[in-house]
Amino acid sequence: MELRVLRYFLMIVQEKNISKASARLHVSQPTVSRQLKELEDELGTTLFERGNRTIQLTPDGAYFANQARQILSLTDKTLANIHQEKDISxxxxxxxxxxxxxxxxxxxxxxxxxxxxxxxxxxxxxxxxxxxxxxxxxxxxxxxxxxxxxxxxxxxxxxxxESRWGLLVQNSSPLAQQATVSLKDVANSLLILPQQGGSARIHDLFGLTQADLNVVATYNLLYNASLLVSAGVGNALGLDGIINTNQSDLTFVPLTPRTSSxxxxxxxxxxxxxxxxxxxxxxxxxxxxxxxx
Structure with missing residues (x-):
């Protein structure tokens, strides 16, 4: 029984689908299927119940999956200890x-x-x-x-x-004079939003929907968004501590109620x-x- 085959088996357990497991392993599906069949023959038991789209572990399969995880964990730990003092590049x-x-x-x-x-x-x-x-x-x-x-x-x-959410605004904005900004302030702003998660993430964090917001731009790096704020495009919703606003034309105003990530x-x-x-x-x-x- 090879360690490589145990890793194939555990990837199938994770994905519950041989095709998906093959893609994750970067190995052809016929190869993975053949190795699984040979493993079952070697063990003398069926490890999976095959369905139309997914496969489920049999009781023997569940027991073997637990043992395989322990075997690989011990193997990896042993190898790490053997090579601990060796130069790694x-x-x-x-x-x-x-x-x-x-x-x-x-x-x-x-x-x-x-x-x-x-x-x-x-x-x-x-x-x-x-x-x-x-x-x-x-x-x-x-x-x-x-x-x-x-x-x-x-x-x-x-x-x-954790980092606190808020609005990055121009110093000349009335919002810059406030200690905090509210969700109403956010909804009333021309907004520059983070791309990560899109509107679904904004809804999860703040309870705001796309219909509540006036989005003029999106970003994936807050530094680039800060340039848009400086240019007067809008206010950027983002996290504190990323942009150094000292001696700049920008101010970060935290959101209330406090929301952190x-x-x-x-x-x-x-x-x-x-x-x-x-x-x-x-x-x-x-x-x-x-x-x-």
């Missing part, structure tokens, strides 16, 4: 939203560089949909995504800290990480160990 790609909590990842990167100076980490500023697409395609190893977000495809670590460090479920990527994950986990729940 390679490139790791992280797609990240703009978030204060990236500081935790940055601190982990600093420690990683001191321990493994031949690992190069490449940060790409982007939004959650792009992170998901590039994780699935294998371009990114990890992502930093803002809440709320569907994490059903991910293993993840919640990062500490946290973020998570994510990677694909079932994804086998490179040694360099595993080293980064281990360092992020170590960075959070004192505050882990």
């Amino acid at each position: 390679g490139s790791v790609y992280v797609g990240s939203a703009e978030a204060r909590s990236m500081l935790t990842v940055a601190q982990a990167l600093g420690q990683l560089n001191r321990r493994h100076p031949h690992i190069q980490v490449n940060l790409v500023s982007t939004d959650a949909s792009d992170v998901h697409q590039h994780l699935v395609s294998g371009v990114f190893d990890f992502g930093v995504v803002m809440q709320p977000i569907d994490k059903s495809d991910y293993d993840f670590i919640r990062l500490p800290g 946290g973020s998570s460090f994510v990677w694909l479920k079932g994804q086998r990480l490179s040694a360099a990527a595993q080293a980064l994950l281990t360092q992020v986990q170590a960075e959070l160990a004192p505050t882990a729940n």
Whole structure:
């Protein structure tokens, strides 16, 4: 019984569909089907009940899935320990939203560089949909995504800290003189909205629908949105701590009632990480160990 076949099996368990599992594994469907059949023959039992669109684990399959997870977990841990003191090199790609909590990842990167100076980490500023697409395609190893977000495809670590929502406005705007802005102020503004999640996310966060808003532009990086605000296009709905408004023509005014978003460090479920990527994950986990729940 090969470890590779166990990984195929667990991907099928996760996806409940051999075609989807094959696509995630980047292996042809006939190959995955054949390996599954050979595994069942070797074990002398049926692991899945086949349906029209999805497949479900049999009782034997559920037991074997649990054992397979433990086997692979122990294997990966053993290999990591064997190679712990060896020099690790390679490139790791992280797609990240703009978030204060990236500081935790940055601190982990600093420690990683001191321990493994031949690992190069490449940060790409982007939004959650792009992170998901590039994780699935294998371009990114990890992502930093803002809440709320569907994490059903991910293993993840919640990062500490939250960022508060508000409006980025010109200093000359009457809103700049207020301590906070209300949802009514948001609805009455010419709005520049974040692309991530679109109107559904705005509704989840604030209870506002597309019909309530006057949207003039969207953005995926708040810096670009800040240029639109400076040009008088509208007010940008976004998170605090991203744009430094000191000695600028802009002011960030927080929203009331207070609305905040946290973020998570994510990677694909079932994804086998490179040694360099595993080293980064281990360092992020170590960075959070004192505050882990």
